[in-house]
Amino acid sequence: MKRSQHFATLMFGLSLPSLIAGCASKPAEQAVTPPPVAPAVPPPIAPAVTASAAASPKYPSRVFFGDTHLHTALSLDAGAAGGKLLPPEAYRFAKGEEVTSATGQKAKLSRPLDFLVVADHSDQMGFITDLAAGKPELLANPLGKKWHDLMTSGKGMEAAMSIITTFAQGKFPKDMMYNPGTTGYTSTWQAIIKAAEDANQPGKFTAFIGYEWTSLVNGANLHRNVLFRDNGDKASQVEPFTNYAPGSSNPRDLWKWMTAYEQKTGGQVLAIAHNGNLSNGIMFPLIESFNGKPLDREYVEQRAKRERIYEVTQIKGDGETHPFLTPNDEFSDFERWDKGNLDLTQKKKPEMLQFEYARSALKNGLKLESQLGTNPYKFGMIGSTDSHTSLATADDNNFWGKIYGSEPSPRRTQHPFMKTPLATIMGWEETASGYAAVWANENTRASLFDAMQRKEVYATTGPRMTVRFFGGWDYSAADAKNDVAAAGYAKGVPMGGDLTSPAAGKSPTFLVAAMKDPEGGNLDRVQIIKGWMDEKGALQEKVYDVAWSGERKPGANGKLPAVGNTVDVANATWTNTIGAAQLTQTWQDPDFSPALRAFYYVRVLEIPTPRWTAYDAKRYNLKLGKEVPMTTQERAYTSPIWYTPAK
Amino acid sequence: MNDTLGMRSWLREPLLHFLLLGCALFVLYGWVGGRAQGEGANIVVTRRQIEQLTAGFVRMSHRAPDQAEVQALIDEAIHEEIYYREAKALGLDRDDTIVRRRLTQKLQFVSENVTPIPDPTDAQLEAYLRDNPQRFQQEIRYSLTQVYLDPEQHGARLTDDAQALLAQLRRPGSVPDTSGDASLMPRSFETVPAGELSRMFGEKFELALRAVPIGQWSGPVPSGYGIHLVLVRERALDHTATLAEMHDDVRRAWTETQQAAANARFYADLRKRYHVTVAPHEVTTAPSVGQTTELGP
Numbered sequence: 001m002k003r004s005q006h007f008a009t010l011m012f013g014l015s016l017p018s019l020i021a022g023c024a025s026k027p028a029e030q031a032v033t034p035p036p037v038a039p040a041v042p043p044p045i046a047p048a049v050t051a052s053a054a055a056s057p058k059y060p061s062r063v064f065f066g067d068t069h070l071h072t073a074l075s076l077d078a079g080a081a082g083g084k085l086l087p088p089e090a091y092r093f094a095k096g097e098e099v100t101s102a103t104g105q106k107a108k109l110s111r112p113l114d115f116l117v118v119a120d121h122s123d124q125m126g127f128i129t130d131l132a133a134g135k136p137e138l139l140a141n142p143l144g145k146k147w148h149d150l151m152t153s154g155k156g157m158e159a160a161m162s163i164i165t166t167f168a169q170g171k172f173p174k175d176m177m178y179n180p181g182t183t184g185y186t187s188t189w190q191a192i193i194k195a196a197e198d199a200n201q202p203g204k205f206t207a208f209i210g211y212e213w214t215s216l217v218n219g220a221n222l223h224r225n226v227l228f229r230d231n232g233d234k235a236s237q238v239e240p241f242t243n244y245a246p247g248s249s250n251p252r253d254l255w256k257w258m259t260a261y262e263q264k265t266g267g268q269v270l271a272i273a274h275n276g277n278l279s280n281g282i283m284f285p286l287i288e289s290f291n292g293k294p295l296d297r298e299y300v301e302q303r304a305k306r307e308r309i310y311e312v313t314q315i316k317g318d319g320e321t322h323p324f325l326t327p328n329d330e331f332s333d334f335e336r337w338d339k340g341n342l343d344l345t346q347k348k349k350p351e352m353l354q355f356e357y358a359r360s361a362l363k364n365g366l367k368l369e370s371q372l373g374t375n376p377y378k379f380g381m382i383g384s385t386d387s388h389t390s391l392a393t394a395d396d397n398n399f400w401g402k403i404y405g406s407e408p409s410p411r412r413t414q415h416p417f418m419k420t421p422l423a424t425i426m427g428w429e430e431t432a433s434g435y436a437a438v439w440a441n442e443n444t445r446a447s448l449f450d451a452m453q454r455k456e457v458y459a460t461t462g463p464r465m466t467v468r469f470f471g472g473w474d475y476s477a478a479d480a481k482n483d484v485a486a487a488g489y490a491k492g493v494p495m496g497g498d499l500t501s502p503a504a505g506k507s508p509t510f511l512v513a514a515m516k517d518p519e520g521g522n523l524d525r526v527q528i529i530k531g532w533m534d535e536k537g538a539l540q541e542k543v544y545d546v547a548w549s550g551e552r553k554p555g556a557n558g559k560l561p562a563v564g565n566t567v568d569v570a571n572a573t574w575t576n577t578i579g580a581a582q583l584t585q586t587w588q589d590p591d592f593s594p595a596l597r598a599f600y601y602v603r604v605l606e607i608p609t610p611r612w613t614a615y616d617a618k619r620y621n622l623k624l625g626k627e628v629p630m631t632t633q634e635r636a637y638t639s640p641i642w643y644t645p646a647k
Numbered sequence: 648m649n650d651t652l653g654m655r656s657w658l659r660e661p662l663l664h665f666l667l668l669g670c671a672l673f674v675l676y677g678w679v680g681g682r683a684q685g686e687g688a689n690i691v692v693t694r695r696q697i698e699q700l701t702a703g704f705v706r707m708s709h710r711a712p713d714q715a716e717v718q719a720l721i722d723e724a725i726h727e728e729i730y731y732r733e734a735k736a737l738g739l740d741r742d743d744t745i746v747r748r749r750l751t752q753k754l755q756f757v758s759e760n761v762t763p764i765p766d767p768t769d770a771q772l773e774a775y776l777r778d779n780p781q782r783f784q785q786e787i788r789y790s791l792t793q794v795y796l797d798p799e800q801h802g803a804r805l806t807d808d809a810q811a812l813l814a815q816l817r818r819p820g821s822v823p824d825t826s827g828d829a830s831l832m833p834r835s836f837e838t839v840p841a842g843e844l845s846r847m848f849g850e851k852f853e854l855a856l857r858a859v860p861i862g863q864w865s866g867p868v869p870s871g872y873g874i875h876l877v878l879v880r881e882r883a884l885d886h887t888a889t890l891a892e893m894h895d896d897v898r899r900a901w902t903e904t905q906q907a908a909a910n911a912r913f914y915a916d917l918r919k920r921y922h923v924t925v926a927p928h929e930v931t932t933a934p935s936v937g938q939t940t941e942l943g944p
Contacts, residue, residue: 141734145739175727175730519849
């Protein structure tokens with residue numbers, strides 16, 4: 001009963017109340033080999049395919065921006081709430097073409113993306129669009145007919161409620177189930193593959209084949225996006241893994257599905273988890289929620305192999321860290337969604353947080369590695385939108401919201417996004433975030449996929465910042481003043497890499513460089529965040545400011561003063577009169593001990609800029625309450641570089 | 648209606664046609680047999696159908712179903728078939744706009760499959776390209792070297808430093824590779840499209856490059872990062888693509904156009920068989936729904 005109630009609400013990342021909210025606010029009607037551990041080798045070399053790289057260096061010279069997590073109307077929740085656009089439109093929009101949104105508005109990205117994964121929910125995939133289109137097999141069922149009639153007579157909200165309630169009560173007719181093996185499901189999956197194949201333009205735009213596995217356990221989010229390295233010839237040999245029969249909600253079963261796919265086809269897939277913040281303490285466990293036992297060797301090995309990157313920031317909140325976990329980090333209170341689990345049926349408790357956020361998971365991973373020999377949480381970081389509108393937007397001045405009901409309108413900020421007796425999440429709490437940045441040799445499925453597997457990726461909350469991060473033993477101050485990439489690859493490893501075997505008495509050096517988004521805000525500062533396990537086995541962390549704009553000096557408390565603020569909220573503008581266009585630095589760990597496991601990642605902060613709510617207030621002439629933040633400090637998080645002592 | 652267009656475009660997929668046709672034949676000949684002939688109460692599940700059901704299971708589960716699972720698959724298929732027939736008997740398919748629209752689509756797929764569009768010759772594609780130049784525009788492409796000056800490092804001296812460096816670069820034997828400030832952007836580009844330059848340096852940078860003289864160090868040119876001195880070695884103007892440049896795109900567009908024309912002919916032929924009478928009526932104009940809010944900075 002409990003489980004079935006969660007069916008509709010949790011599997012889709014949206015609850016019944018949110019669907020109601022959405023409707024009500026309707027405006028105007030192979031086995032992957034891990035990278036070598038020790039040697040500082042550059043990634044595999046491929047000739048540059050684009051004509052842009054003049055001197056074709058033997059390492060990735062270009063960062064590609066994209067979204068690995070976008071839903072179309074084929075997802076049950078998106079379609080039921082009013083979504084209309086299908087995968088072909090989603091790809092066209094990502095390529096920079098103008099489309100008409102489900103609410104009838106013209107939508108266009110200011111700058112195209114380089115790649116996109118359409119990741120629709122694998123459970124009931126395609127059901128809702130077939131229902132809307134009146135597929136005879138569905139109309140043959142009286143309930144299907146009733147829903148269809150409601151949808152076509154302008155009573156979409158009533159239809160959505162009836163569908164969701166029927167799911168929640170476990171009364172969904174079996175003959176209308178859209179799960180693997182049924183004709184409707186198969187043709188939907190084939191249509192998704194077809195759309196990706198049509199949109200894919202090697203060297204110019206990559207359209208990945210993918211789907212979202214939507215695991216829910218008592219309202220807790222364990223979702224993963226599954227992304228194929230392969231073309232349709234391989235992907236079409238299987239059907240997506242589902243949460244409901246014949247699938248499972250246990251990630252171990254997803255990993256088995258992935259292994260089976262690779263063995264069957266010789267292809268490769270990867271899985272990306274997201275929204276640990278809505279998992280109520282089970283996304284990065286020490287004790288497995290499914291059996292109540294401590295993680296075992298098989299779990300940590302499979303997770304390390306299958307889930308090499310994590311989606312750390314998206315519309316349903318940012319997941320780097322939480323003020324409760326990192327009270328001394330003045331930038332940790334950023335776009336937090338911490339009221340409860342995914343459907344707000346269970347409240348959040350502080351003790352859950354360390355198993356939900358990326359930084360604490362990276363730390364717990366060090367401990368698990370010391371116990372089990374493998375670090376299951378040795379992940380790189382990316383951002384993506386999880387938008388359900390087919391529109392992959394993360395720019396604050398061009399934000400199309402989470403779902404139909406949160407597409408641009410004068411009401412979307414003040415309308416509840418979700419509401420249960422336990423808590424309310426308002427529309428303004430949606431976060432205009434994020435994108436995945438990938439350092440790859442060329443813009444192809446294979447090249448981007450391989451870069452994700454070696455974790456040479458970073459997350460941004462929207463801006464197209466360019467960030468390099470290298471670790472090694474011999475970087476000099478001069479390396480930061482010349483060609484950072486050349487020195488970086490020659491003398492060390494890029495983000496996502498490993499350091500071992502220091503020369504006696506040496507402490508690791510890091511080369512970091514960040515350039516602003518050419519159309520965005522200047523940079524405030526670059527920080528390196530170190531986590532380590534001390535001699536007593538306790539987990540520690542520290543945030544270092546390593547480069548910043550202007551003549552600021554750290555205060556007596558060691559904190560660098562704030563950069564300032566040029567935002568004119570009323571007009572939703574700012575000036576780049578503060579901050580820097582680029583920040584580059586060589587940094588050496590002042591507290592290194594060669595005996596202790598550690599990781600280092602970079603956080604880049606922009607100067608304050610208007611948040612999407614400020615653009616809405618200006619555009620629609622709104623007076624928003626004091627609780628609504630109107631400025632934001634956009635940021636980027638790189639994949640860590642890990643130091644592991646030799647045995 | 649976006650959804651209809653979207654559906655239609657991927658419903659043209661041959662595999663889907665195959666599946667749909669397969670389903671239709673499956674239903675017509677394999678199962679129903681003949682409710683129409685008075686055998687409406689008979690349902691025959693053939694060995695072939697069971698093999699198909701089993702194959703679907705294997706595809707999902709990566710193993711063969713056991714006895715009970717095969718039975719469940721068959722039971723489900725029978726259940727579906729009975730529902731389908733009963734729904735039809737109840738007339739649930741009649742007077743339903745969506746069912747009618749769906750059947751219309753199906754007929755279109757069938758007609759398209761029966762009369763496939765032949766492969767075009769290059770001469771046909773050349774002619775198509777000539778008649779539709781606006782659809783096949785190529786972006787401006789640049790080959791250039793850029794030297795960056797970071798405002799943070801030069802402060803008030805930025806413009807003076809840029810002029811001094813420009814004079815230096817114009818002298819023979821200058822070394823652009825080590826001039827100016829380091830940045831994460833490449834210094835040199837070969838035939839890079841305008842859009843890509845815009846994404847890397849900001850739109851105003853690319854716009855300014857359009858007026859820069861060829862083969863001569865120029866600037867300063869502003870970008871999203873600061874200012875640059877540039878040597879544009881080549882600027883290939885935007886132009887209509889040659890067939891060699893965009894063969895696949897032209898071919899796709901040509902085929903779509905031919906298909907649309909073939910569909911129109913098919914309809915015109917059918918239309919001739921009907922005598923149509925339309926009642927006199929007045930046209931009332933309704934206000935348009937939908938907004939056209941443009942979002943942007």
